[in-house]
Each structure stands twice: as C-alpha cells, then as structure tokens.
Amino acid sequence: MQGLEQRERRMLYAALALAVVASVLFAPSLLPRGGYGDVTVQKAKLLIEDKPDLVILDVRTESEYEAGHIMDAVNIPVQELSARFDELSPEDELLVYCRMGNRSAQAVDILQDLGFTKIYHMAEGITGWIEAGYPVVKPPTLFSSTSV
Numbered sequence: 473m474q475g476l477e478q479r480e481r482r483m484l485y486a487a488l489a490l491a492v493v494a495s496v497l498f499a500p501s502l503l504p505r506g507g508y509g510d511v512t513v514q515k516a517k518l519l520i521e522d523k524p525d526l527v528i529l530d531v532r533t534e535s536e537y538e539a540g541h542i543m544d545a546v547n548i549p550v551q552e553l554s555a556r557f558d559e560l561s562p563e564d565e566l567l568v569y570c571r572m573g574n575r576s577a578q579a580v581d582i583l584q585d586l587g588f589t590k591i592y593h594m595a596e597g598i599t600g601w602i603e604a605g606y607p608v609v610k611p612p613t614l615f616s617s618t619s620v
Contacts, residue, residue, distance in 0.1 A: 510595040513604045516567055519592060527564045530598075531579040532571055540608040542569070542601065550575045553582050562587050569594035569601070 511519065519526055520542070528545040530537050537547040548556050550570070560566065566588065570576040573595040580593050594601070602608060 508589070508591055509593065511567075511592045513594060513596050513600045513606065516569070516592065516594040516601070517604075517606055519567060523565060525565065526592075527560065527566050529560070529566050529568045529579070530570070531568060531575050532598075536571065538611055540598070540602075540610045542598065543607065543609050545569075545609075550579045550582070553579055554586075557583070557586050557588075560588070562589070565590040565592070567592045567594060570597050572597040572599050 520528065528542050530541050530545040530547045531550040531553065532541075532547070533549050534547060537545070541547065546559070548559060560583075566583065568576045568579050568583070568591060570579070573593075576593055576597065577595070580591050583591055598608065
C-alpha cells in the first residue's frame with residue numbers, strides 16, 4: 473500500500489513538473505506581443521499622442537461614428553469588417569474601439585483571424601473615453617441657439 477502511495481506521489485510531481493515546463497514554453501505565445509491587447513482609455517490617449525502612425529479604428533455604426541468619435545478615427549463597422557479589412561494593413565498598429573468594448577472585442581477576433589497582430593483594444597470604449605474627459609469630434613450644428 474505504501475509503495476502505491478509513493479508511486480502516485482511521484483506521478484503527481486512529474487505531472488506538476490510537466491505543467492510548469494509547458495507553461496514556460498507555451499504561455500508566452502498566448503500573451504499579446506509588444507504590449508498589445510486591452511488598454512485603458514488613459515493608455516489609449518498616450519498611444520495616440522506617442523504613435524503618429526497608429527490607426528484608430530472605430531467599429532461602431534456610421535450613425536454612432538457621426539454622433540462623435542476620436543479625432544482621425546477610421547470608421548469600419550464591425551459587421552462590415554470582414555468585407556472591408558483590405559482598407560487596413562496588417563503591418564499597421566491598430567487601436568480598436570466601439571461604444572463599450574463588446575463590438576471592438578469581436579473586431580479584434582476578426583482582425584486576428586485575418587492575420588493582424590498589432591492590435592490595441594480600448595476595452596472601455598468611447599464611453600470610457602468621454603467619461604475621462606477626452607475630446608471627441610462632433611458634427612457641426614446647423615442652427616445656432618441665437619435667432620436671426
């Protein structure tokens with residue numbers, strides 16, 4: 473009976489050792505490279521300021537985009553992304569956002585499936601951006617509040 477317990481213990485230790493080795497070998501490939509992945513709105517703002525070639529991708533609908541978006545953002549709604557991905561380059565660094573992070577997470581998955589690897593995901597969306605007090609581009613009003 474005691475020999476069986478020792479054998480089970482050795483097998484457990486061997487399995488743990490194998491798990492540790494596997495995690496060291498394979499876990500880095502599962503992590504975003506170069507700091508890519510989810511970023512806060514604060515980090516997104518710094519990226520926009522520090523990386524002039526960063527492509528800002530708004531994946532909301534056209535009407536949402538027109539209501540207010542981040543300066544210089546390109547609008548490709550998530551439902552059109554698979555058909556319009558050729559408007560982007562896999563070599564570009566992308567900052568992807570939507571209203572609250574759900575559609576942009578879907579867009580990140582689509583882009584990764586299409587071979588894009590340099591993707592920052594602004595997980596808090598433009599809602600978090602606005603709550604942080606950062607600027608958005610809004611359409612000009614056609615009528616002012618003063619009467620003529």
